[in-house]
Amino acid sequence: MLPLTPVSELDPGVRDALLAAVGANRLLTGAAQREAYAWDNTGRRCVPWAVALPETREQVAGVLRVCHRAGISVVPRGAGTGCVGGGLAVQGGVILSTQRLNRIVSIRPGDRLAVVEPGVVNATLREQLALHGLFWPPDPSSARSCTIGGNLAMCSAGPNAVRYGVTRHWVLGMTVLLADGSSLRVGGYTTKGVVGYDLTQLLIGSEGTLAVVVEAILKLAPLPEARRTLRASFRDMEQAARAVAGVMSRGEPPSALEFLDPAALRLLQEHDGSMVCHPEARALLLAEVEGESDEVDRKAQVLQQRLLAFEPLEAVVAANEAESKSLWSARYALSPALTRIAPRRVNEDVVVPVTRLASLVAGLARIATETAVPIVSFGHAGNGNIHVNLLTDPGDPAQAPRVARALDRVFELVLQLEGTLSGEHGVGLMKRDYIDRELEPSSLKIQKKIKELFDPSGLLNPGKIFP
Amino acid sequence: MLPLTPVSELDPGVRDALLAAVGANRLLTGAAQREAYAWDNTGRRCVPWAVALPETREQVAGVLRVCHRAGISVVPRGAGTGCVGGGLAVQGGVILSTQRLNRIVSIRPGDRLAVVEPGVVNATLREQLALHGLFWPPDPSSARSCTIGGNLAMCSAGPNAVRYGVTRHWVLGMTVLLADGSSLRVGGYTTKGVVGYDLTQLLIGSEGTLAVVVEAILKLAPLPEARRTLRASFRDMEQAARAVAGVMSRGEPPSALEFLDPAALRLLQEHDGSMVCHPEARALLLAEVEGESDEVDRKAQVLQQRLLAFEPLEAVVAANEAESKSLWSARYALSPALTRIAPRRVNEDVVVPVTRLASLVAGLARIATETAVPIVSFGHAGNGNIHVNLLTDPGDPAQAPRVARALDRVFELVLQLEGTLSGEHGVGLMKRDYIDRELEPSSLKIQKKIKELFDPSGLLNPGKIFP
Numbered sequence: 001m002l003p004l005t006p007v008s009e010l011d012p013g014v015r016d017a018l019l020a021a022v023g024a025n026r027l028l029t030g031a032a033q034r035e036a037y038a039w040d041n042t043g044r045r046c047v048p049w050a051v052a053l054p055e056t057r058e059q060v061a062g063v064l065r066v067c068h069r070a071g072i073s074v075v076p077r078g079a080g081t082g083c084v085g086g087g088l089a090v091q092g093g094v095i096l097s098t099q100r101l102n103r104i105v106s107i108r109p110g111d112r113l114a115v116v117e118p119g120v121v122n123a124t125l126r127e128q129l130a131l132h133g134l135f136w137p138p139d140p141s142s143a144r145s146c147t148i149g150g151n152l153a154m155c156s157a158g159p160n161a162v163r164y165g166v167t168r169h170w171v172l173g174m175t176v177l178l179a180d181g182s183s184l185r186v187g188g189y190t191t192k193g194v195v196g197y198d199l200t201q202l203l204i205g206s207e208g209t210l211a212v213v214v215e216a217i218l219k220l221a222p223l224p225e226a227r228r229t230l231r232a233s234f235r236d237m238e239q240a241a242r243a244v245a246g247v248m249s250r251g252e253p254p255s256a257l258e259f260l261d262p263a264a265l266r267l268l269q270e271h272d273g274s275m276v277c278h279p280e281a282r283a284l285l286l287a288e289v290e291g292e293s294d295e296v297d298r299k300a301q302v303l304q305q306r307l308l309a310f311e312p313l314e315a316v317v318a319a320n321e322a323e324s325k326s327l328w329s330a331r332y333a334l335s336p337a338l339t340r341i342a343p344r345r346v347n348e349d350v351v352v353p354v355t356r357l358a359s360l361v362a363g364l365a366r367i368a369t370e371t372a373v374p375i376v377s378f379g380h381a382g383n384g385n386i387h388v389n390l391l392t393d394p395g396d397p398a399q400a401p402r403v404a405r406a407l408d409r410v411f412e413l414v415l416q417l418e419g420t421l422s423g424e425h426g427v428g429l430m431k432r433d434y435i436d437r438e439l440e441p442s443s444l445k446i447q448k449k450i451k452e453l454f455d456p457s458g459l460l461n462p463g464k465i466f467p
Numbered sequence: 468m469l470p471l472t473p474v475s476e477l478d479p480g481v482r483d484a485l486l487a488a489v490g491a492n493r494l495l496t497g498a499a500q501r502e503a504y505a506w507d508n509t510g511r512r513c514v515p516w517a518v519a520l521p522e523t524r525e526q527v528a529g530v531l532r533v534c535h536r537a538g539i540s541v542v543p544r545g546a547g548t549g550c551v552g553g554g555l556a557v558q559g560g561v562i563l564s565t566q567r568l569n570r571i572v573s574i575r576p577g578d579r580l581a582v583v584e585p586g587v588v589n590a591t592l593r594e595q596l597a598l599h600g601l602f603w604p605p606d607p608s609s610a611r612s613c614t615i616g617g618n619l620a621m622c623s624a625g626p627n628a629v630r631y632g633v634t635r636h637w638v639l640g641m642t643v644l645l646a647d648g649s650s651l652r653v654g655g656y657t658t659k660g661v662v663g664y665d666l667t668q669l670l671i672g673s674e675g676t677l678a679v680v681v682e683a684i685l686k687l688a689p690l691p692e693a694r695r696t697l698r699a700s701f702r703d704m705e706q707a708a709r710a711v712a713g714v715m716s717r718g719e720p721p722s723a724l725e726f727l728d729p730a731a732l733r734l735l736q737e738h739d740g741s742m743v744c745h746p747e748a749r750a751l752l753l754a755e756v757e758g759e760s761d762e763v764d765r766k767a768q769v770l771q772q773r774l775l776a777f778e779p780l781e782a783v784v785a786a787n788e789a790e791s792k793s794l795w796s797a798r799y800a801l802s803p804a805l806t807r808i809a810p811r812r813v814n815e816d817v818v819v820p821v822t823r824l825a826s827l828v829a830g831l832a833r834i835a836t837e838t839a840v841p842i843v844s845f846g847h848a849g850n851g852n853i854h855v856n857l858l859t860d861p862g863d864p865a866q867a868p869r870v871a872r873a874l875d876r877v878f879e880l881v882l883q884l885e886g887t888l889s890g891e892h893g894v895g896l897m898k899r900d901y902i903d904r905e906l907e908p909s910s911l912k913i914q915k916k917i918k919e920l921f922d923p924s925g926l927l928n929p930g931k932i933f934p
Contacts, residue, residue, distance in 0.1 A: 169636050178909075190819065194894070251689050
């Protein structure tokens, strides 16, 4: 790969070429403007040299060509809601924002597909699709601001992956631009297709290191008519974890199966007294079932019965829409609440097979005690995907060694339990130094060669994924 | 890539090394034995130099190492049920049969996964999983003989893809061996995972050209309690095609939505008088719904009503299991019946978006008339995946030019309609000269580089996929 010259300002010739490529008002070079694109959900700060806001794929190609000629790195970026620094310009260079590439090109109900540009906000697409009785399943908790392009880059799912599978299952094809600005179409408009290697799937989850998505063909699902939310309070985490494995071992999966640990529950009680759960609860499961209006109550009862078999303190179906909403708002309030308590918290999203959840939960408690690092866990239990929050400041020299030790032990535990270091956040900057613990050298070697094959100059989102 | 020496017999030194790698009784070198592995569903004949039948992954590695050193090609092969010559040793070399690598390593209901070796027969796995109330969705019509390894290599699905998606959605991870015999683990045991590029998805559908699968971790679905079959007879194909698009445009998809054209119906009448359908039917839809016992009848009625909106001659729910079975046996009798009529028939499996089905069907009729090549079509209408059978003998010099012209026009039509040349059969030998009509040069270039990256000597299943 080419070495990147670490200069702090854009060369005037390159700036003019970028201006020519995207036009005035679509290139930000002022310090304050660049600062707005220097942050993401990690709290890290990396100020780019410039921010390009193309509105057409030709403009995207122009930016890529200019940077390719100049040997300047390009960091594709959606809404900046990522959790691993994937959209940060760690080596300077140009941020390529997809925010203005935000057209819903077409919605085709009969073909159950939508064609969109990468800057479309997840929730905006959801609203438009609902008019046709359809939806695109991926539902990260940042859905109201995150973009489809970001969802594809990180393969970021959300609670409903337990029923619908992950983002990569809902993409039929894409048009992408390579580092030199050339175009590549992968996949297509059909729900089956086996002509050649599946480059669509290779590109999804590649975190903007292989290509820039300029259009995606998304597969759609029918919007369920109705939903019901259930909560089940347990005496301890292990009992709740066993209930999760039990629920997942047979029958139709719920459309969400979330859990909150004792620390998360305490936090919610402090944050919002209205969070209804059993006073003795030390673990909470939050589940959702969906279906047609006349069957959803029966489905909720079936799930309730299955939860009751694991002897919770209570298992209750939310009485109405307001009660459902309040349960989900509480769940979604957790992450911001944690950020208030520990702004630099370490937020991992490990995954283990669901039958290993009880071991994970017990192990996390041990690690918290032994390293004196408070850990709050919650997340997508139905997929074994747990958001493990270390409530510390890794930037504080007094805390850093403890945090490093705790994180080390969390990852060791997860890998022992046949798990993975990330279920939906990605690797980015934050986990790149850990992935060789999960991936064999032979796998990393092949992946690096794939990176070189797509991006020989190493200009697309450098410093990400690989150690 | 290394040139392959086209000798007709295995060098004695290599034969001894292969014997040492797999042991006696696991290497077939006799002419009659090799003949048994010279054929697949295409009717083409390619006699390998030897057939290895390893029983352990160490033996697979041994075969690969010997062939790698000797510069001999290796063709991985499951049950030989493929439709595109993917398992044929077109350049001689060694057939690596996975038939004896047929252990179901574990079934883990709580984790909804099964670990299997590649030679496990699809239907055998289905039987074992049913004991746990689970199943692995991919259901090619060859399920009773085809292997999981073959299903993964070709990403071959079947009727239920309309509800469950395709094979690649149901694989969590694999252990594969590269051309030099070295091992590579990809993916894992979890239903979410975004650490590094998704090599699992890259390998699925790569037709044995990148690596040899020795173990797969399969994601499982709950086995539906009950199923109902419906048939709807239509006056013409276009009307049936519109009904398909209508059914797919909203609501839960059926678990199968097949169609049969007039020629297929005539064939079945001749083959089996008991095939019940309306006497004036010129097109038949065969649908299946599934669910819990107490809801499946209602689901069948809902689908029936939706079909009736498209004014069929009739839309009937099968009265009982026997009637269901008879409908499905008729559907599955089609392919063998066609083989009897035209043993060298050209069997394509094109796909178009479902709203384009009516145009496809009308176009196929025009092509049949204008080229004087009889065409029989049937298949997975819910996915727009149609098996187009040209009832001719392309090996007959009198027919060959007409067949070539018809095929050319079929592919042109499919691509015009935003389709793909293959939905589940793969490219193999039969379509390699056509894929550059679907894939751009830039895509082919990258794919060839990926092939070189995994298999620099070009020894794994040479002569497949690429023109």
